Amino acid sequence: MEASEGKSKKQGASRLCCLCNQRRPVLKRPKTLQQICKECFYEVFEEEIHQVIVKNHLFKSGERVAIGASGGKDSTVLAYVLSELNRRHSYGLDLFLLSIDEGITGYRDDSLETVKRNELQYGLPLQILSYKDLYGWTMDDIVKMIGLKNNCTFCGVFRRQALDRGAALLKVDKLVTGHNADDIAETVLLNILRGDIARLSRCTSITTGEDGPIPRCKPFKYTYEKEIVIYPFITESFSCSFSNIYSFFFLISLELVNLRYCDYLNIVHTYAYFKKLDYFSTECIYSPNAYRGFAREFIKDLERLRPRAILDIIKSGEDFRIATTTKMPEQGTCERCGYISSQKWCKACVLLDGLNRGLPKMGIGRARGGVNGDHQKETKKPASAARSLESKQCGSLDF
Numbered sequence: 001m002e003a004s005e006g007k008s009k010k011q012g013a014s015r016l017c018c019l020c021n022q023r024r025p026v027l028k029r030p031k032t033l034q035q036i037c038k039e040c041f042y043e044v045f046e047e048e049i050h051q052v053i054v055k056n057h058l059f060k061s062g063e064r065v066a067i068g069a070s071g072g073k074d075s076t077v078l079a080y081v082l083s084e085l086n087r088r089h090s091y092g093l094d095l096f097l098l099s100i101d102e103g104i105t106g107y108r109d110d111s112l113e114t115v116k117r118n119e120l121q122y123g124l125p126l127q128i129l130s131y132k133d134l135y136g137w138t139m140d141d142i143v144k145m146i147g148l149k150n151n152c153t154f155c156g157v158f159r160r161q162a163l164d165r166g167a168a169l170l171k172v173d174k175l176v177t178g179h180n181a182d183d184i185a186e187t188v189l190l191n192i193l194r195g196d197i198a199r200l201s202r203c204t205s206i207t208t209g210e211d212g213p214i215p216r217c218k219p220f221k222y223t224y225e226k227e228i229v230i231y232p233f234i235t236e237s238f239s240c241s242f243s244n245i246y247s248f249f250f251l252i253s254l255e256l257v258n259l260r261y262c263d264y265l266n267i268v269h270t271y272a273y274f275k276k277l278d279y280f281s282t283e284c285i286y287s288p289n290a291y292r293g294f295a296r297e298f299i300k301d302l303e304r305l306r307p308r309a310i311l312d313i314i315k316s317g318e319d320f321r322i323a324t325t326t327k328m329p330e331q332g333t334c335e336r337c338g339y340i341s342s343q344k345w346c347k348a349c350v351l352l353d354g355l356n357r358g359l360p361k362m363g364i365g366r367a368r369g370g371v372n373g374d375h376q377k378e379t380k381k382p383a384s385a386a387r388s389l390e391s392k393q394c395g396s397l398d399f
């Protein structure tokens with residue numbers, strides 16, 4: 001009798017949130033597998049990001065900060081959480097949304113509509129810059145000329161520079177992006193697979209570009225993608241439409257951690273689609289993303305076996321030391337547009353020159369030392385240049 005009473009008390013206790021020990025758990029936290037209630041989930045989620053911001057001295061009071069806003073889940077949650085923390089902890093930041101319109105019909109035009117709604121929902125001023133205005137080309141035009149294979153290189157190089165130009169226009173001190181722990185772990189792995197030591201040493205830094213036009217920070221460096229996906233579902237104030245789906249999410253939340261990543265996102269995205277949740281969840285229509293996709297699935301498989309795997313990969317990336325004998329590229333400025341460059345021309349100018357001359361493959365591939373203005377030399381080796389990029393897929397492998 002006593003034993004069974006003890007057992008039922010124990011079962012009752014195990015049904016309480018393991019953090020507050022008061023409320024019923026509604027989800028298994030992906031990062032730690034702890035069964036916790038929704039109040040504790042959003043408390044730990046937001047507090048961890050706050051701690052990352054404070055410990056890494058990401059911001060100073062009075063700074064103007066642009067949030068790279070694509071309309072996707074990461075940057076939407078980042079815009080929401082950062083404005084909340086800014087208010088709650090009196091960071092004293094002036095926040096802005098900065099969106100780049102790459103000119104991808106049926107993808108970016110739709111996601112920009114989401115950002116425009118976010119502008120009103122969060123009360124943050126929005127600046128949109130387009131590839132068409134900046135470079136005279138949309139990604140639709142570029143894909144028509146170059147095809148699907150290498151288009152991500154153009155997009156990645158142009159977006160990086162476009163964000164810097166937008167930041168200069170807004171006169172901000174910093175740019176923050178929604179890159180999360182999963183993105184960083186993937187990038188560590190990809191840079192190892194490519195033997196790219198220069199990017200490997202940069203890709204784990206929480207702040208980069210301090211020597212360039214504008215420092216970039218990643219406040220979600222240690223935030224798991226699965227938690228970013230969960231967050232809007234259980235935060236009442238995030239958007240009124242999110243609250244409608246509590247019951248659905250709570251029913252499946254304890255099981256989700258064991259699903260494959262693609263099944264997981266499919267469930268969430270399908271539901272998000274029907275409920276018209278206010279972030280945009282479609283993959284880029286021009287991104288085959290095969291190589292990064294394999295790395296992503298590999299990391300998700302590791303995460304299913306051991307959630308800490310993501311943090312450990314980031315830690316390994318951080319702990320790599322570059323031998324002093326490794327020659328690092330020297331930073332200068334582009335002779336053509338004045339943007340930062342370790343070569344005579346910056347990568348965007350090389351790519352644009354190729355596009356404008358009807359030789360779009362000219363700038364593709366990694367310039368190794370030497371002067372990249374030597375186009376003649378590059379056009380003589382189209383096969384090897386294209387090959388060097390096959391493994392690169394979506395955009396550049398650093399941030």
Ligand SMILES: Nc1ncnc2c1ncn2[C@@H]1O[C@H](COP(=O)(O)OP(=O)(O)OP(=O)(O)O)[C@@H](O)[C@H]1O
Binds near residue numbers: 076098099101178183
């Ligand atoms: N078109 C864009 N305009 C402004 N910022 C962008 C744009 N595309 C990407 N970013 C920034 O870079 C981050 C990483 O972009 P990535 O393309 O990897 O998208 P993601 O991981 O799907 O993120 P999100 O869910 O925010 O779209 C985004 O979170 C955002 O901060």
